[in-house]
Amino acid sequence: MLPDKKIVSFDLDGTLTVSKSPITREMASLIKELMKQKMVFVISGGSFNQFKTQFLPFFTNDNSFLNFIHNLILLPTSGSQRYEYDDIKKDWILTDKESLDGVVKDRAIKLLQGIIDSNLYDIPQNPIGKIIEDRDTQITFTPNGQQAPIEIKRLWDPDRKKREKIKSALAPKLPEVDLLINGSSSIDILAKGFNKAVGLMRLLDKIGLKKSDMVFVGDALFPGGNDYSVYEVGIETIAVKGPEETELLIKKWIS
Secondary structure, eight states, rough: OSSSSSEEEEESSSTTBBBTTTOOOOHHHHHHHHTTSSEEEOOOSHHHHHHHTTTHHHTTTTTGGGGGGGGGGOOOOTTEEEEEEEEETTEEEEEEEEEOOOOHHHHHHHHHHHHHHHSSSSSSSSSSSSEEEOSHHHHHHTOOOOSSSSHHHHHHHHHHHHHHHHHHHHHGOTEEEEEEOOOOOOTEEEEEEEEHHHHHHHHHHHTOOOOOGGGEEEEETTSSSTTTTHTTTTOOOOSSSSSSHHHHHHHHHOO
C-alpha cells in the first residue's frame, strides 16, 4: 500500500543506485509507477550532471511518460539547486538555487589544495577524476577522484575518520560554510546552515506543503550521515541499506 503522503523523496547514491552508477531499468520503472500517484523528489550531494548520467536517461527519453514528468523534481547539491521540467523548452530548467559566495569558494579551493599538498591526510597519489569540483552552489572534495570505483572509495575512509580530520582542519578557516561528509568518500562545502533538510523544506514552502506531507527514503540516516538532517527536522524517514532494499520497498508500495 502506498504511504499516506503526497510526496515520496529519495536520496540518489546508495539509495536508488550504487554511487556514480546509473539506476537500473527496473528501478526506473518502479519510480515511474510511483510518480503516477505521488510527487517524487530526488535529492543528492551530486551535481546536475550526475543526474543527467545516472537518472534522467530513463525519463526524458520516454515520451509516453511526459504526462507525469511534473511529478518529478530534482535537487542536486543537497537541494541547493532545484530542477524542474519545462514543457516549452522540453528540458530540465534550474528554478532555484542557494548560492555560495565566490570569494568563499576561492578560499575553500585554496585550503583544499593545501590539504592535498601537506601530505598529512593520506590523500591518494593517483586520483581518478577531479579531486576538487566546483558545483556552483557547492564545492565537493573527493580525495580518490570523482570517477574512482566505488570499492576504492569505500576502502579509503570506511569509518569516516580521515574526512573528520580534514573537516576539523577546514572548519575554523571557513566559518561561512557548512562542511558535510557525504557518500563514501567526499566532503561537501555549502552555504552556512544548508543541508538536505533545508533543501527539502525550501521546496515544501514553495509548493505550499508541510513536512508531514512527505516521507524520505535514504541510506545515510544515521548520526553524522548526509541524510540525517532530514530525520532531525522531523520529516518521516525510512532507512535502507542500498538500492535493492529500495526496490523491494517501492514494489511493496505499488503492489
